[in-house]
Amino acid sequence: MRLAIVGVGKLGLALLEGVTARGVMSAGEIGLLDANAGRAAELAERSGARVLTPPDLRAAERILVSVQPRVFPEISEWLAQENAGYISTMAGVSTATLTRRLGTKRVVRVMPNLAATIGLSQTAITAPREAEGAGDLAFARQLFGSVGDVYDLPEHLFNAFTGMSASGPAYAAVFAEALADGGVRMGLPRALAHELAAKLLVASGELLQQRAHPGLLKDEVASPGGTTIAGLEVLEAAGVRGALMGAVVAATRRGSDLGKDQE
Ligand SMILES: NC(=O)C1=CN([C@@H]2O[C@H](COP(=O)(O)OP(=O)(O)OC[C@H]3O[C@@H](n4cnc5c(N)ncnc54)[C@H](O)[C@@H]3O)[C@@H](O)[C@H]2O)C=CC1
Numbered sequence: 227m228r229l230a231i232v233g234v235g236k237l238g239l240a241l242l243e244g245v246t247a248r249g250v251m252s253a254g255e256i257g258l259l260d261a262n263a264g265r266a267a268e269l270a271e272r273s274g275a276r277v278l279t280p281p282d283l284r285a286a287e288r289i290l291v292s293v294q295p296r297v298f299p300e301i302s303e304w305l306a307q308e309n310a311g312y313i314s315t316m317a318g319v320s321t322a323t324l325t326r327r328l329g330t331k332r333v334v335r336v337m338p339n340l341a342a343t344i345g346l347s348q349t350a351i352t353a354p355r356e357a358e359g360a361g362d363l364a365f366a367r368q369l370f371g372s373v374g375d376v377y378d379l380p381e382h383l384f385n386a387f388t389g390m391s392a393s394g395p396a397y398a399a400v401f402a403e404a405l406a407d408g409g410v411r412m413g414l415p416r417a418l419a420h421e422l423a424a425k426l427l428v429a430s431g432e433l434l435q436q437r438a439h440p441g442l443l444k445d446e447v448a449s450p451g452g453t454t455i456a457g458l459e460v461l462e463a464a465g466v467r468g469a470l471m472g473a474v475v476a477a478t479r480r481g482s483d484l485g486k487d488q489e
Pocket residue numbers: 232233234235236237238259260261262265292293294295297301315316317337338339340392
C-alpha cells in the first residue's frame with residue numbers, strides 16, 4: 227500500500243480525490259482509516275480504495291495524518307510504524323512533536339487550505355533532511371501538487387501561513403456574507419446577494435493577480451468624489467484593516483498554542 231490516509235475528513239477526502247483524479251496514484255494503492263467507520267466504508271466503496279484498521283498500517287509505505295490536532299496524542303501509539311514515512315496536515319503540530327511521538331524523522335509537515343477540494347490549495351511544506359533523503363518530501367510534494375500550489379516554507383513560518391492562508395477562506399466567507407447582508411439591507415434579494423458576493427470574490431482575485439499591489443485595484447475602482455470612496459471611508463473608520471491583521475495574528479498564536487498542547 228503506497229498511502230494510508232488516517233482521518234478522511236474534508237482534507238483527507240480532498241487528497242484522495244486529488245491524487246486519483248490526477249493519476250498520481252490509483253485508488254487500489256490507497257487505504258483509508260477513520261474513526262467514523264461508516265464514512266470510511268462509503269468513501270472506500272465510492273473510490274475503490276480499501277478500508278484499514280490500525281494493524282493494517284504495518285503495510286503502509288507512507289501515512290497521511292489528517293485528524294484534528296487534539297486527536298494526535300491519543301492515536302500516535304498505533305500510528306507509529308517502523309518503516310513508514312509520515313505527512314501531517316495538523317495545524318500547529320511541529321516536526322519535533324511528530325518525530326517524538328512517531329519515533330522517526332521521516333515526517334513531512336504540510337499546511338494546505340480548503341481550496342484543496344477544488345484543486346486550488348496553497349500548501350506550505352517543510353521536512354527534516356531524513357524525510358528528504360527517504361523520498362518522503364518529494365512524495366508529499368507530488369501529493370499536494372495534485373490539489374494546488376506547493377510552497378517551501380521554513381517551519382518557523384508555518385503558524386503564520388496557517389493563520390493567513392489556511393484560515394483565509396473563512397475570513398473571505400465572513401467578508402462575503404457581510405457584504406451580502408449589506409446588499410440585502412439595501413433591498414437586494416438574498417440569493418442574488420450571495421451569488422454576487424461569491425462571484426465578486428472570484429473576479430477580484432483574478433484582478434488582484436494581474437496587479438503588483440492590492441492598493442492599485444482599490445484606487446482604480448474608487449472614483450474621486452464617487453460611491454466607492456464613501457464606502458471605503460466607513461471601512462477605515464471601523465478599523466477593518468486592523469481587524470483582519472488581528473485575525474491573522476490571533477490565528478497564528480492559536481496555532482502555536484495548539485502545537486504546545488500536543489507536545
Ligand atoms: N479544514 C481546513 O480548512 C484545514 C484543516 N487543516 C488541518 O487538517 C486536519 C484535518 O482537518 P479537516 O479535514 O478539516 O478535519 P475533519 O474534522 O473534517 O476530519 C477529521 C477526520 O478525522 C477523523 N477522526 C477523528 N478521530 C479519529 C481517530 N481516532 N482515528 C481516525 N480518524 C479519526 C474524523 O472522523 C474525521 O473524518 C486538522 O488537523 C486541521 O488542523 C489544515 C489546513 C486547513
